[in-house]
Amino acid sequence: MSDVKKVLIVGGGIGGLAAAIALQKKGIKAEIVELQKEWNVYGVGIILQSNALRAIDELGLTEEFLASGTTGSFLHIRDSQGNMIFEAPTPSSGKFNKTGGIPRRVLHQILYNAAIQLGTKIRMGTTVEVIKNIDNGVYVELTDGTSGTYDLLIGADGVKSKVRKLVFGDIEPVFVGQAVWRYSLNRPKEVENIIMFYGQKAKAGIIPMTKDSVYIFIVTAEPGNPRKPEDQLHILMREAFKEFGGLIAELSEQISDPKEVIYRPLETLLVENPWYRGRILLIGDSAHATVPHLAQGAAIAIEDGLVLGQLLQQDLPVEDILKKFMNRRFDRCKFVVENSNTLVKWELLQLEGKLPKGNEPNAIVAQSLMKMTEPI
Ligand SMILES: Cc1cc2nc3c(=O)[nH]c(=O)nc-3n(C[C@H](O)[C@H](O)[C@H](O)COP(=O)(O)OP(=O)(O)OC[C@H]3O[C@@H](n4cnc5c(N)ncnc54)[C@H](O)[C@@H]3O)c2cc1C
Structure with a gap:
């Protein structure tokens, strides 16, 4: 066992809570400081690929996930009018051969409950002002x-990380030229799996979240990252679906409340190896924020905490443990960030009709998701 017995985690999002659970389970005391005074996790859901379900299982939370979330065994790819292009089984991570969906608030509550039950102390409305490496x-x-x-400080405070700013200086996320619009709806009976729709101008999808609910999304090119008027978001989101027909078009007609539209310009960031200075370590989006084209951001954030928990069991100096952490995490997270960025690039080229023949976005998705099933 290392000398790390007491850890401060900055940020109580998916990565911070998962790390707290992983550490507490190994007998390491975890405290969280969270900037928000009250939890304010936005609506809509999150896709949990099979490696995320494997990670949730390692946290001991499969039962809780299955009680609220939903799973599917196939990915359906359709054209803009809903005609099937192909369907593929979801790749298996060990015994986990499905893709999950769950409302973000519910996933957060599950992680929060587990962290609290294991004894994690959480201080809301609090953040770090000064951080200094001292002897040991x-x-x-x-x-x-x-x-x-x-004994260790973990920066799990997301893409705009203050820990990163204080310790690593100015490393800012980059806007990639696209945004995603999301909206929650009742689940149509015919939706059993994730369905993606490829149009000329945009990519859209239906994501099951629970047995009764889905969210629909559309990814649009947004050159210059224009500000959208908040009271018009429902109209603008509906308009983005203009080229689509069939089920996704029918569902888009139900978009009626601008406050329920979750619009996010997409950003990317990868901190160079290593993600630590002394005993201060970045995990999750603070180190590797990815656009959601592979739906892997939360998965790799949870995995970070699990790997750290395992390594801190080893009787080694902290520096050696953090080096091992980087060996196990950097290439895998870089792979997600870079392949996701390639998808953005190709989608933008496709839009202009400039995507060279042979560059097939679905092939990258399939290869990447297969790679992510490898053990961590
Ligand atoms: C549009 C979109 C869709 C996505 N869809 C998926 C998906 O389907 N599947 C998937 O796996 N991933 C998805 N992701 C990625 C996923 O949401 C993130 O990778 C994941 O939330 C990262 O977790 P985190 O804990 O590192 O950061 P966050 O979830 O951002 O949590 C950071 C926490 O730190 C807190 N905080 C911020 N600043 C401070 C501070 N100074 N002090 C203390 N606390 C602070 C925040 O309030 C928050 O609670 C998506 C991302 C986007 C943008």
Whole structure:
């Protein structure tokens, strides 16, 4: 066992909570500081690929996931009018051969409940003001006026990470030229699996979240990242579906409440290896924020916490453990970020009719998801 007995995690999102669970399970005391005063996880759902389901299982939360989420065994690819192009079985990660879907708020609640049950202390409305590596530890001053020392500090504070800014300097996410629009709806009976629709101008999809609900999404090119008027989001989202027919078009007609439209310009970021300085480590989106084209961001954030929990069991100096962490995490996360960015590039070229023949986005998706089934 390493000398890491007490850890401060900055950020109580998917990555931070998963890390807290993984560490507490190994007997390491985890404390979380979370910037928000109250949880404010946005509506709509999240896709959990089979490696994410495997990671959730390792956290001991499969039963909780299955009680609220939903799973499917195939990915259906259709054209803009809903005609089937092909269907493929979802790749298996060990015994996990399905893709999951769950509302984000529910996933967060499951992770939160587990972290609390295991004894994680969470301080809301609090963040770090000062972070300093000291001999065999990290000294922190927090915005609630307290200070303390920890054996390790984990920055899990998302794509706009303050820990990254304080410790690694100015490394900013980059807007990729696309945005995604999402909206939750009742689940039509015929939707059993994830369905993707490829149009000339946009890619859209239906994602099952629970047995009764889905969310629909559409990815659009947004050169210059224009601001969208919040009270018009429902109209603009409906308009984005103009070229589509069939089921997805019918569903898009139900988009009626601008407040329920979740519009996100897409950003990417990959911090160079290593993601640590002394005893301060970045995980999740603070180190590797990916566009959602492979639906892997949450999966790799959860995996970070699991791998760290395993490695901290080893009787090694912290520096060696963090080096091993990078060996197990960097290439895998880089692969997700880079292949996702390739998909963005190809989709934008396709839009202009400039995508060279032979560059097949679906092939990258299939190869990438297969690769992600490899053990971590
Ligand atoms: C449009 C979109 C769709 C996506 N869909 C999928 C999908 O289907 N499947 C998938 O696997 N991934 C998906 N992702 C990626 C996934 O959402 C992220 O990778 C994942 O949420 C990362 O978790 P995290 O804990 O690192 O960051 P976050 O979930 O962003 O959590 C960060 C936490 O830190 C808190 N925080 C922020 N600043 C501070 C601070 N200074 N101090 C303390 N706390 C702070 C935040 O309030 C938050 O609670 C998607 C991403 C986008 C943008």
